[in-house]
Amino acid sequence: MGLLIDGKWHEQWYDTASTGGRFVRNDAQFRNWITPDGSAGASGGEGFRAEPGRYHLYVSLACPWANRVLILRALKGLEHMISVSVVNPYMGKHGWTFEPAPGVVADPVGQARYLYEVYLRAQPQYSGRVTVPVLWDLERNTIVSNESSEIIRMLNSAFDGICASGGDYAPVELLPQIDAINAEIYDAVNNGVYKVGFATDQDVYEQEVGKLFAYLDKLETRLGRQRYLLGDQVTEADWRLFTTLIRFDAVYHGHFKCNLRRLADYENLWSYTRELYQWRGIAATVNFDHIKQHYYRSHDSINPNGIVPLGPILDLEGTPTRKPHEIT
Numbered sequence: 001m002g003l004l005i006d007g008k009w010h011e012q013w014y015d016t017a018s019t020g021g022r023f024v025r026n027d028a029q030f031r032n033w034i035t036p037d038g039s040a041g042a043s044g045g046e047g048f049r050a051e052p053g054r055y056h057l058y059v060s061l062a063c064p065w066a067n068r069v070l071i072l073r074a075l076k077g078l079e080h081m082i083s084v085s086v087v088n089p090y091m092g093k094h095g096w097t098f099e100p101a102p103g104v105v106a107d108p109v110g111q112a113r114y115l116y117e118v119y120l121r122a123q124p125q126y127s128g129r130v131t132v133p134v135l136w137d138l139e140r141n142t143i144v145s146n147e148s149s150e151i152i153r154m155l156n157s158a159f160d161g162i163c164a165s166g167g168d169y170a171p172v173e174l175l176p177q178i179d180a181i182n183a184e185i186y187d188a189v190n191n192g193v194y195k196v197g198f199a200t201d202q203d204v205y206e207q208e209v210g211k212l213f214a215y216l217d218k219l220e221t222r223l224g225r226q227r228y229l230l231g232d233q234v235t236e237a238d239w240r241l242f243t244t245l246i247r248f249d250a251v252y253h254g255h256f257k258c259n260l261r262r263l264a265d266y267e268n269l270w271s272y273t274r275e276l277y278q279w280r281g282i283a284a285t286v287n288f289d290h291i292k293q294h295y296y297r298s299h300d301s302i303n304p305n306g307i308v309p310l311g312p313i314l315d316l317e318g319t320p321t322r323k324p325h326e327i328t
């Protein structure tokens with residue numbers, strides 16, 4: 001684990017000492033948009049035109065933020081238009097690498113050994129964290145975006161005119177509600193599990209774990225009333241929640257000590273997670289081996305011996321127990 005400072009790699013773990021034992025996430029720095037006609041996107045920065053075969057993704061199969069991007073790519077049938085490289089699940093002193101291992105897909109552009117080389121190709125003096133996902137433009141040889149929340153918005157609509165398939169997961173009329181619930185879920189759940197797991201102070205840990213489970217309890221009630229977060233239509237908000245829920249019992253419960261309850265103990269949340277997992281194309285974006293290898297082996301301070309547990313045994317293929325026709 002480390003970061004780039006003025007184009008040079010430095011080994012460094014997250015600094016929680018300056019924030020009272022609290023984990024604080026930095027903002028992503030590449031914030032451009034792919035648009036149908038190449039005009040500037042929501043950030044107002046340079047626009048990149050939607051074209052088949054022009055873009056490449058660098059992802060980790062362990063990472064929940066990269067997982068959302070793979071999910072939108074699958075839902076929109078963009079697998080043949082946007083290629084993918086997969087990093088090694090172990091993130092050590094050089095950060096993410098392309099060290100060969102089952103499931104790793106090498107960098108086709110510059111045969112990088114380390115992901116930070118990809119950042120340096122785009123910006124030789126880059127300073128900041130080297131995170132996945134990264135959306136790369138093969139034509140201009142640069143990074144379009146390294147912010148997953150914006151990449152999924154682009155994939156939802158930018159390629160619609162050039163053979164993306166089905167579904168609008170962020171319909172204009174629902175955007176205010178989607179954005180509002182995304183913000184809550186990001187803070188309480190997606191980033192919430194990291195605030196619990198990376199806390200280095202007992203009181204901070206206890207506060208964060210309490211907030212996380214209080215919010216999961218609220219979601220459990222909500223999903224007892226309706227099929228999806230915003231009613232009977234699946235939206236981006238559901239997929240953003242899903243990537244944390246699918247990792248919950250495998251890594252957040254044990255490794256991050258989010259263990260007041262298992263996700264499988266929540267009837268509605270568990271059934272909802274299973275249902276989304278069983279959507280066409282989704283299970284292929286989830287790799288429990290990479291997920292467990294990454295978390296249990298990469299965070300030395302949390303799990304110094306790097307032992308990866310064999311369990312839990314998860315039954316994700318079973319029939320969801322909620323009866324959608326009764327609750328929509």
Ligand SMILES: N[C@@H](CCC(=O)N[C@@H](CS)C(=O)NCC(=O)O)C(=O)O
Nearest residue numbers: 028063065129130131132146147148
């Ligand atoms: N804001 C980014 C966050 C991505 C992120 O934090 N990815 C993690 C993997 S789960 C990462 O690459 N961390 C490396 C680091 O922080 O050095 C996004 O959502 O795209």
